[in-house]
Amino acid sequence: MNLHRKPIPVQEAVERVMEHRKTGKIDKVDISESDQRILAEDILATHPIPPFDKSPYDGFALRSEDTINLSKENAGEFVVTETVGAGHLASQPLKKGEAVRIMTGAEIPDGADCVAMFEICQTFEMNGQSWMALKRPLEKGQNIIPKGSETSQEQCLVKAGTKVNPGVMALLATFGYSEVSVYRKPKIGIFATGTELLEVSEPLIPGKIRNSNAYMIVSQIERAGGEAYYYGKLVDDFDTCFEAVHNALAEVDVLITTGGVSVGDFDLMPAIYEKLEANVLFNKVAMRPGSVTTVAVADGKLLFGLSGNPSACYVGFELFTYPVIQSYLGREEVYHRRIQATLGNDFKKPNPFTRFVRGFIDYEEGKVVVKPAGIDKSAIVTSLALTDAFIMLPAGTRGFEKGATVEALLLDRPNGQEHF
Numbered sequence: 001m002n003l004h005r006k007p008i009p010v011q012e013a014v015e016r017v018m019e020h021r022k023t024g025k026i027d028k029v030d031i032s033e034s035d036q037r038i039l040a041e042d043i044l045a046t047h048p049i050p051p052f053d054k055s056p057y058d059g060f061a062l063r064s065e066d067t068i069n070l071s072k073e074n075a076g077e078f079v080v081t082e083t084v085g086a087g088h089l090a091s092q093p094l095k096k097g098e099a100v101r102i103m104t105g106a107e108i109p110d111g112a113d114c115v116a117m118f119e120i121c122q123t124f125e126m127n128g129q130s131w132m133a134l135k136r137p138l139e140k141g142q143n144i145i146p147k148g149s150e151t152s153q154e155q156c157l158v159k160a161g162t163k164v165n166p167g168v169m170a171l172l173a174t175f176g177y178s179e180v181s182v183y184r185k186p187k188i189g190i191f192a193t194g195t196e197l198l199e200v201s202e203p204l205i206p207g208k209i210r211n212s213n214a215y216m217i218v219s220q221i222e223r224a225g226g227e228a229y230y231y232g233k234l235v236d237d238f239d240t241c242f243e244a245v246h247n248a249l250a251e252v253d254v255l256i257t258t259g260g261v262s263v264g265d266f267d268l269m270p271a272i273y274e275k276l277e278a279n280v281l282f283n284k285v286a287m288r289p290g291s292v293t294t295v296a297v298a299d300g301k302l303l304f305g306l307s308g309n310p311s312a313c314y315v316g317f318e319l320f321t322y323p324v325i326q327s328y329l330g331r332e333e334v335y336h337r338r339i340q341a342t343l344g345n346d347f348k349k350p351n352p353f354t355r356f357v358r359g360f361i362d363y364e365e366g367k368v369v370v371k372p373a374g375i376d377k378s379a380i381v382t383s384l385a386l387t388d389a390f391i392m393l394p395a396g397t398r399g400f401e402k403g404a405t406v407e408a409l410l411l412d413r414p415n416g417q418e419h420f
């Protein structure tokens, strides 16, 4: 066992991993299956919107030139020739002195060039005929949404690599994308290693703990857009672990293990990489937590050896595995968004390594504030529940004070509390 590992900078570690990035295959899925998936094709307008001149109001379509001199004292009277609801067309072109009752969303009849809302029109019956009186002039084009005014045909509205959200869904439906090209989710296998691990359903017994990492990682994979495949937990036995890892590698795009990557007697991952003849990209990163994070490549597949300590495991995934998943998904921006924010609490402890403090975003007096989510140690699990950002504190000899400008990585967008 080599106890002396050389830590490499976080950025270099990320670069080494990303040299092995891949882009996933493309699948055609039914529109109803496409929500939250990543588009593998540009979404083009297959027709103009609106596809015809349409009425934005319930009212009367007429000719503006028939309204030129109208006023309170000089009302114009129009013969109402027919009623056109949305989805129907006028049966004939509109002529001088005529009006068509038209509903919101209906196509403007030929011959008409404006719409008067019901609220400014009076209707009456005369000689068995419907009439409408109007006391003000209308301009050509008034209250008409012209064909193509929202978008012309062929315009690219959403680029490949974008996640389908409710608005994208509306566009897919609008333009007839009953099938959508999306990137296939990378299949990410997970093993939790550790003889101390209990199933979630088991009662606590002396010396043992429940396996939280596996469930946490499944959730992180799904949040990142990957397909998680949890293989179960493994006791710290070399042959068992080797077989399991070796077999699983053949079935997945990427394999994650948690635990057993440090220098303990039962930390078996280093020996497993050796027997797999894997190319170990690094086994020590100059960061806290997660310094023991190890990434290797075996049979052309990335193997993430995340720490057993929950906070270290969580951070290792978001820094190294997350961008790989984004690459599989054809995303242009593969890293967590980095912002500048105000530190909401003192963080006085100096760091020999870059520190990724588990924190959350808040807003105070018009500023984006980041606050630590709880105890900031590698072995801690409780602070992760509140975490939606990492506060990045560079290595140095001094701590950081409340009010300092720091960088933060956004893991998840927070909701608001107030309603309108």
Ligand SMILES: Nc1nc2c(c(=O)[nH]1)N[C@H]1C(S)=C(S)[C@@H](COP(=O)(O)OP(=O)(O)OC[C@H]3O[C@@H](n4cnc5c(N)ncnc54)[C@H](O)[C@@H]3O)O[C@H]1N2
Residues within 6 Å of the ligand: 192, 193, 194, 196, 197, 209, 210, 211, 212, 213, 214, 258, 259, 260, 261, 262, 263, 264, 267, 289, 290, 291, 292, 306, 307, 308, 309, 310, 312, 378, 379
């Ligand atoms: N002599 C040294 N000891 C340690 C070093 C070192 O450099 N020299 N590094 C420390 C650091 S830093 C970390 S982080 C841990 C990493 O340990 P491993 O990745 O080998 O993980 P384990 O030893 O298997 O477990 C560590 C810890 O995490 C708990 N654990 C493991 N799996 C799970 C799980 N699925 N769910 C919840 N908790 C889990 C486990 O019980 C241990 O308490 O090593 C330090 N030691």
Ligand code: MOO
Residues within 6 Å of the ligand: 287, 288, 289, 290, 291, 292, 293, 307, 309, 312, 378, 379
């Ligand atoms: O890998 Mo350890 O998390 O640096 O604490």
Ligand SMILES: [Mg+2]
Residues within 6 Å of the ligand: 259, 260, 261, 262, 263, 264, 266, 267, 308
């Ligand atoms: Mg260990």
